[in-house]
Amino acid sequence: xxxxxxxxxxxxxxxxxxxxxxxxxxxxxxxxxxxxxxxxxxxxxxxxxxxxxxxxxxxxxxxxxxxxxxxxxxxxxxxxxxxxxxxxxxxxxxxxxxxxxxxxxxxxxxxxxxxxxxxxxxxxxxxxxxxxxxxxxxxxxxxxxxxxxxxxxxxxxxxxxxxxxxxxxxxxxxxxxxxxxxxxxxxxxxxxxxxxxxxxxxxxxxxxxxxxxxxxxxxxxxxxxxxxxxxxxxxxxxxxxxxxxxxxxxxxxxxxxxxxxxxxxxxxxxxxxxxxxxxxxxxxxxxxxxxxxxxxxxxxxxxxxxxxxxxxxxxxxxxxxxxxxxxxxxxxxxxxxx
Amino acid sequence: xxxxxxxxxxxxxxxxxxxxxxxxxxxxxxxxxxxxxxxxxxxxxxxxxxxxxxxxxxxxxxxxxxxxxxxxxxxxxxxxxxxxxxxxxxxxxxxxxxxxxxxxxxxxxxxxxxxxxxxxxxxxxxxxxxxxxxxxxxxxxxxxxxxxxxxxxxxxxxxxxxxxxxxxxxxxxxxxxxxxxxxxxxxxxxxxxxxxxxxxxxxxxxxxxxxxxxxxxxxxxxxxxxxxxxxxxxxxxxxxxxxxxxxxxxxxxxxxxxx
Numbered sequence: 001x002x003x004x005x006x007x008x009x010x011x012x013x014x015x016x017x018x019x020x021x022x023x024x025x026x027x028x029x030x031x032x033x034x035x036x037x038x039x040x041x042x043x044x045x046x047x048x049x050x051x052x053x054x055x056x057x058x059x060x061x062x063x064x065x066x067x068x069x070x071x072x073x074x075x076x077x078x079x080x081x082x083x084x085x086x087x088x089x090x091x092x093x094x095x096x097x098x099x100x101x102x103x104x105x106x107x108x109x110x111x112x113x114x115x116x117x118x119x120x121x122x123x124x125x126x127x128x129x130x131x132x133x134x135x136x137x138x139x140x141x142x143x144x145x146x147x148x149x150x151x152x153x154x155x156x157x158x159x160x161x162x163x164x165x166x167x168x169x170x171x172x173x174x175x176x177x178x179x180x181x182x183x184x185x186x187x188x189x190x191x192x193x194x195x196x197x198x199x200x201x202x203x204x205x206x207x208x209x210x211x212x213x214x215x216x217x218x219x220x221x222x223x224x225x226x227x228x229x230x231x232x233x234x235x236x237x238x239x240x241x242x243x244x245x246x247x248x249x250x251x252x253x254x255x256x257x258x259x260x261x262x263x264x265x266x267x268x269x270x271x272x273x274x275x276x277x278x279x280x281x282x283x284x285x286x287x288x289x290x291x292x293x294x295x296x297x298x299x300x301x302x303x304x305x306x307x308x309x310x311x312x313x314x315x316x317x318x319x320x321x322x323x324x325x326x327x328x329x330x331x332x333x334x335x336x337x338x
Numbered sequence: 339x340x341x342x343x344x345x346x347x348x349x350x351x352x353x354x355x356x357x358x359x360x361x362x363x364x365x366x367x368x369x370x371x372x373x374x375x376x377x378x379x380x381x382x383x384x385x386x387x388x389x390x391x392x393x394x395x396x397x398x399x400x401x402x403x404x405x406x407x408x409x410x411x412x413x414x415x416x417x418x419x420x421x422x423x424x425x426x427x428x429x430x431x432x433x434x435x436x437x438x439x440x441x442x443x444x445x446x447x448x449x450x451x452x453x454x455x456x457x458x459x460x461x462x463x464x465x466x467x468x469x470x471x472x473x474x475x476x477x478x479x480x481x482x483x484x485x486x487x488x489x490x491x492x493x494x495x496x497x498x499x500x501x502x503x504x505x506x507x508x509x510x511x512x513x514x515x516x517x518x519x520x521x522x523x524x525x526x527x528x529x530x531x532x533x534x535x536x537x538x539x540x541x542x543x544x545x546x547x548x549x550x551x552x553x554x555x556x557x558x559x560x561x562x563x564x565x566x567x568x569x570x571x572x573x574x575x576x577x578x579x580x581x582x583x584x585x586x587x588x589x590x591x592x593x594x595x596x597x
Contacts (some may be wrong), residue, residue, distance in 0.1 A: 027368075027424065050357070053357060054356075066496045071494075073357045074442055077355075077442050077443075078438070078442055078444045081351075081407075149412075163461075171396075171402035172401030172402045175405040178406070179408075179409040187458045189455060190457075191458075191459060265488060267486065268488055269488045272446065272486075272487060272488065273446075273448045275452055276448035279451070279455060280451075
C-alpha cells in the first residue's frame with residue numbers, strides 16, 4: 001500500500017518546518033534558552049517527524065523523502081539528546097584552577113605510572129653510563145649533541161662566556177621549545193592508543209637520556225651546575241611531560257578496560273574529557289617552561305648565581321605540587337559545582 | 339544505540355525510532371584531507387609572507403611568531419573548523435562529509451580535540467597509513483582518532499523534499515489508466531513500496547541513462563508491471579514502455595504530481 005504522499009506531506013510539512021527551525025536555532029546558538037513549554041514542543045515535533053519517517057519507510061519507499069526525514073530526525077535527535085552536553089560559557093580561571101588539578105588528582109594512578117616509567121628509564125640510563133661511559137653517545141640522540149662534551153669543559157665554557165649567546169634569539173628559542181615540547185606531549189598522549197606501550201617506551205627513553213646526563217654531571221662534580229641548569233625549567237617541563245603521559249595512560253587504560261564491565265566505547269567516551277583537560281593544562285605549563293628555559297636556564301654563573309636559579313626552580317616545583325595537589329578542592333574558590 | 343548496516347550507521351533511538359547515516363569511505367576522507375592539507379599549507383605560506391614585514395620590527399620576534407603561528411594553524415585548523423562548523427572542515431564540506439558522534443549526538447569539544455590530537459598516531463609512518471588501515475578494517479570506517487573520540491565521519495545529504503514534478507515535465511500528461519479507477523485502485527493496493535520506488539527513480543533518472551540502457555530498463559520494468567496488472571487493451575495499446583511506466587507512476591503518485 002502506498003500512502004497518499006501529497007496529503008501526508010501537506011499534513012506534516014508545517015511540523016517538519018517548525019522542527020527544522022527550532023533545530024537550526026539551537027545548533028546556531030547552543031546557549032539558546034529552552035523553557036519547559038519549548039522543550040516539550042521540540043520533543044513532540046521530533047517524535048512526530050520520527051513517526052512520519054517510520055510510516056514512509058513502511059508504506060512508501062520514496063528515497064528522497066526518506067533522506068529528508070532521516071536527516072531531519074538525525075539532527076533533532078542530536079539536539080535533544082545532547083541537551084546535557086550543551087556548550088556552557090567557558091570560564092578559563094575556573095577551568096585552570098579547578099578542573100585541571102582535580103582531573104590530575106582523579107587519575108593520580110596514571111601519573112604514578114608515568115613517574116615510575118621515567119624513573120626506571122633514569123635508573124637504567126644512569127646504570128648504563130656507570131657501567132660504560134662510552135655509551136653516552138649511543139644513548140643520547142644527536143639533537144642533544146651539546147651534552148657529548150665533558151661536563152667540566154662545558155661548565156668552564158659557560159662560566160667564561162662574557163657575551164650573551166642568546167641575544168637576539170630568546171623569543172625564537174622560547175617558541176621553538178614550546179612548540180616542540182607540546183608536540184612531544186601530544187605524541188605521548190596519542191601513543192596511549194598503542195595500549196600504553198608507546199607512551200611507556202617514550203617515557204622510559206626520555207628517562208634514559210636524563211639518567212645519563214644526571215650521572216655524567218654528578219660523577220664529574222658538576223651537580224650544582226646541573227641543578228641550576230635543569231631545575232628552573234625542568235621543574236615545570238618534566239611534570240608537564242608526565243601529565244601528558246598520564247593522559248596517554250588514561251587512554252590506554254580505557255582501551256584495556258581492566259576492572260570494568262563497560263564496553264570499549266563507553267570507556268573511551270569517559271576518557272575524552274580528562275584527556276582534553278590534561279593536554280590543554282600541559283600546553284599552558286609548557287608555554288611557561290619554554291619562557292623560563294629561554295630567558296633563565298641558559299644563563300649561568302656569574303650572570304645568574306646558581307643558588308638563585310636553584311631556589312627559583314625549587315619554589316616553582318613546590319608551587320606546582322601545591323597547585324596540582326590542593327587547587328580546586330571542596331570549599332575553595334574553584335571548587336567543583338554540585 | 340547504534341549499529342552498522344553495510345555502509346550505514348544505523349541509530350536506534352531510546353524512543354524506538356530508527357534512522358541511518360551514510361558512512362564516508364577512506365578514499366573520500368583521504369581526498370578531503372588532501373584539500374585540508376593544501377589549505378593549511380597555503381594559510382601558513384600566506385602567514386609567513388605577512389610575518390616577513392615584522393622583520394623590520396624585530397627578527398627575533400618574527401622567528402618566535404612564525405613558529406607559534408605555524409604550530410597553531412597546523413594543529414588548530416581541524417579543531418576550530420570542526421567545532422564552529424558542525425564537524426565540517428573545508429575539505430569535508432567540499433566532499434559533503436561531516437564528523438558526528440557515533441551515537442548521533444552533538445560533538446563535544448573534547449571529542450574534536452581528541453580525534454585531532456590522535457592524528458599523531460594515525461599519520462604514522464607516513465600518509466596516514468595507520469589511520470587508513472584502521473579505517474578500512476573498522477566496522478564504522480573509523481581511524482584510531484575516531485575510535486578514541488567516539489566519532490564517525492558521515493556523508494551529508496541534501497535535505498530538500500523530492501521534486502516529483504520532474505517526472506511529468508515536458509511530457510504528454512494524459513494517463514490512459516485514469517479511465518479505469520477501479521484498476522488503478524487495485525494497482526495501488528498490489529504494488530509494493532520497493533516496486534513503486536524503482537519505477538519512480540527510473541523516471542527521475544531517465545535523462546541520465548544511456549539510450550540503449552534506457553530502452554532496456556523501461557522494457558524490463560513495463561514487462562514486470564504488465565504481468566501484475568490487467569488494464570484493458572484500449573488503455574495500453576500503442577503505449578511505449580516508458581509511457582507505460584509513466585502512467586504507473588502517475589497513478590501511484592498522482593495527487594502529489596498535480597501539486
